[in-house]
Amino acid sequence: MTQGPAIVVGRTDYGERDRIVRLLSPAHGRVSVLARNARGSKRRFAGALETGARIDAQLRAGRGTLWHLDRAELLDGHLGVRSDLERLGLLAYACELCGALAREHHAEPRLYGLLELALVLLDAMTAPPGEAWRLGLEAKALTFAGLAPILDRCRVCGLSPDEPMRFDPASGGAAHTHCEGSGGRQVPVDWLAAAELSRRTSLRELVDTPMPAGPSWALAEAVEAHLGRALRSRGVLRSLSDS
Ligand SMILES: [Zn+2]
Secondary structure, eight states, rough: OEEEEEEEEEEEETTEOOOOOOOOEEETTEEEEEETTTOOHHHTTTTTSTTTTTEEEEEEEEEEEEEEEEEEEEEOOOGGGGGGGHHHHHHHHHHOOOOHSSSSOOHHHHHHHHHHHHHEEEEEEHSOOHHHHHHHHHHHHHHHTTOBBBSSSSSTEEEEEOOSSEEGGGOOOOOOOHHHTHHHHHHOHHHHHHHHHHHSSOOOOOOOOOOSSSSHHHHHHHHHHHHHHHHHHHHHHHHHHHH
């Protein structure tokens, strides 16, 4: 039995009455838990199993990697976000991103801390943040997962960026055109510098930071290349911000 804070990063219905919930916990990383009777009784977990909810969770190891959620007390449901579709899309995206990059059953205090701050900030905003905020979130999540993207130099020769640079999501960094060849896509040097700055700047300070034109989803594509699959919530976010 173990008890501590966790954030709900995803959930799936299971059978008639139960739910499988994915949690990100500082002590255990990503954990899938079976919440018995979560759908049968509204009172049993009262609002504590919504994506993005920060909870005090009582977990019990099960057979294999699926644990049991015996009790969950809601600490913060981030209700402010839920009235704004775009911020709600970002909440789901932040949860999926940090949850997917976290290792299963390994301490992940930095990814947890990043997601916790992202949700608190989204909750406190009165309008959706600019693009630099999302890029900062992606860059930090990659960094905390040990996959820091190389943005401030050429990942092949190590020298300073020089127009035109290229970025190949699968290789996790920028490179000179003469070093990389034709792989990846062309990316402006000022965009790379701004993305690197967003990686090093607190999310708190990135809410209104302007971002030069560039490959807006390059870091998300680096995450997807690492995972070998698409981030589902990215499609939703994209359609919301385009409309
Ligand atoms: Zn180079």
